[in-house]
Amino acid sequence: MLTLTSDAVQVIRTVTADPQLPPKSGIRIQAGIDGSETLKLSVAPAPEDGDEVVDEQGARVYLEPATAKMLEDMTLDATVDPKGDVAFTLTGPPTEV
Known part of the structure; x- marks a missing residue:
């Protein structure tokens, strides 16, 4: 499953903290429409x-199924x-030596 760094958690929580957004707002990651x-x-x-x-400390990331599989062993950082x-x-996961 995708994991989030503490920086990513903080940024996602800040981005989705807008009071005009619904309480379950999050970041959605999906594959591009061009097949790349x-x-x-x-x-x-x-x-x-x-x-x-993926919900870590209130930072929600929504992944479409194909994207979830592609990112299952990865970490999202921010x-x-x-300038803001x-x-x-x-x-990706660390490689073993």
């Missing part, structure tokens, strides 16, 4: 039918630059 390995990330009011839900722009990154 590009992923699309958006704020979602709730999971869609069939989505896998950084915020001095957010960047999400995915890292």
